[in-house]
Amino acid sequence: MRTGPLCCITVALTAVIMAISPLAAEPVALRGYNAAIGESSISGISSGAFMAVQFGTAWSSVIKGVGVIAGGPYWCAKADADDFINGFTLPIMTATGSCMKGPPPDLNIFIAKADAKAASGDIDPVQNLRRQKVYLFHGTNDAVVARPVTDAAADFYRHYLGDGNLGNLYYQSAVGAGHSLVVEQKPQINGLNGCADNQGPFIDQCGYDQAGIVLQHIYGALNPPNRGQLTGTMQRFDQSVYSKPDDTNALSLGDTGFVYVPKDCADGQACRVHIALHGCKQDAGDIGRKFIDDTGYNSWADTNHLIVLYPQTASSSFAPFNPQACWDWWSYVNHEDSYVTKSGAQIKAIKAMLDALTANAAAITAPAGSPDQAPTALAVVDTSDTGADIVWNPVKGATVYRVWRADADGPFAAISDIAGPSFGDSGLKPRSVYRWRVAAIVNGAEGPVSIEATASTRSTPAPCDSPGTCPVGR
Structure with missing residues (x-):
């Protein structure tokens, strides 16, 4: 077996070709997956x-x-x-x-x-x-x-x-x-x-x-x-x-x-x-x-x-x-x-x-749920100066979620019922701390609330008449 430099180069080139082969191949038709x-x-x-x-x-x-x-x-x-x-x-x-x-x-x-x-x-x-x-x-x-x-x-x-x-x-x-x-x-x-x-x-x-x-x-x-x-x-x-x-x-x-x-x-x-x-x-x-x-x-x-x-x-x-x-x-x-x-x-x-x-999607059966489950993984993934984006894991069987909000140290109040595991809050004050909780509603019954998620809204951007030169800020 040849083991000199040429062999090493050949092996290296083969590895590169194998690494890129999925993209180097001729384009083909899309395959169907189990995707609803x-x-x-x-x-x-x-x-x-x-x-x-x-x-x-x-x-x-x-x-x-x-x-x-x-x-x-x-x-x-x-x-x-x-x-x-x-x-x-x-x-x-x-x-x-x-x-x-x-x-x-x-x-x-x-x-x-x-x-x-x-x-x-x-x-x-x-x-x-x-x-x-x-x-x-x-x-x-x-x-x-x-x-x-x-x-x-x-x-x-x-x-x-x-x-x-x-x-x-x-x-x-x-x-x-x-x-x-x-x-x-x-x-x-x-x-x-x-x-x-x-x-x-x-x-x-x-x-x-x-x-x-x-x-x-x-x-x-x-x-x-x-x-x-x-x-x-x-x-x-x-x-x-x-x-x-x-x-x-x-x-x-x-x-x-x-x-x-x-x-x-x-x-x-x-x-x-x-x-x-x-x-x-x-x-x-x-x-x-x-x-x-x-x-x-x-x-x-x-x-x-x-x-x-x-x-x-x-x-x-x-x-x-x-x-x-x-x-x-x-x-x-x-x-x-x-x-x-x-x-x-x-x-x-x-x-x-x-x-x-989506051609090979399997049939979806609605999961059975229990009203005694609280949403998990509650998190604020983004804030603006007047809003916040809150997400959580879905609860099986839940059709609606109740969102609760409080300021930094005040009491919680229910502010909205929403379908699906996210909520875009709005009408908030800039540079202010807020807290949120969420409860799932299953078969008309409201379950326990989640743990709290806390976040601060951003500052309102300063007026700027020349986009491209405005302060970037936070």
Whole structure:
């Protein structure tokens, strides 16, 4: 046997090839997993946030939670067939104007469109939105999308949530981030931005684990993320399988998408699917796999039975005209208002991917519960200047939870009943200490309260007329 340098080089190269072979292989179709489609969720940044709102509204029957990072309300660009002349006119002007710089069009316009599309059956009933968990984020240094635009998205959801379900929504607007998906400090990763930056790859380090907060607001308390070597696999897949009858170029989609599958999910255990949508200029063609690998979703997915789907757009300089690889939130594909409905070309493609991943879901039986159980793992995962995001482990059989709140040393009072293991508190005082407890309601009986969780709200950001130069703060 040869044992010289050449042999060592050959062995080393073989090891490298084996290590990268799952990603070097040709993309294939997605495999089905034991993942119930009704447990699915979606989040996105910028154009991905607008698309997340569109998809989550169109398919509200299967999407249980939505994360909106630097995005706006449903149908913000108001694209309709009558608005296009030679494929270009009002929608792109509205999208890059009032839907980014603000103030956005009147909220009643978006509500009327959603109501009309639901009435016609083009989207799921808007009543489903009452049960969705919604996380919204606007960074105080965002120089791309103005605060009133994300405020309008919050108002859109508040309209459908109604007074009794406002705790399903949590809005963070006191972090000094630029236009970006926000991560914790990662000095070991090259190419990520400082907290106040508004430039590619639009991933800012603010000491804020946004992926984890989004996922826990949707699903409740989760296991700690795996910060080391992940146990699952990142797989490439052929997006043309899911764009049919169109090819990917016609929809401004990339040829290849990505999906992260934890080992437990690959082995057949019950899992859930989260769809993570990049923003403009964040596709793999522009920044490689930074959005896929460095935004934190995979670390949380690895320890929490979560499959993460990363669909990809692609830039297009011709028809459709999409030079920055944005998601279609102004109808650049077909120039009709169907882009915000189930029949929208990109929505159909993403839904086909989700259908494929959830094809082998086992039947779910409702767990029996007992009213003598208190929720566990109660934690405050985030605070703003006027709000807090509280999560806990679900209690078997519980349909409703009662949330109790107290200030630093005062008595507790029940403030809300909420479905699902998270609660977005609001109307709090800045720089103040609060305490929370939660009790499960099973078969109409309220059980014992949990242990306390305590947190302090943030300071209100100082006024700043030049986003990108504002103080980052805490």
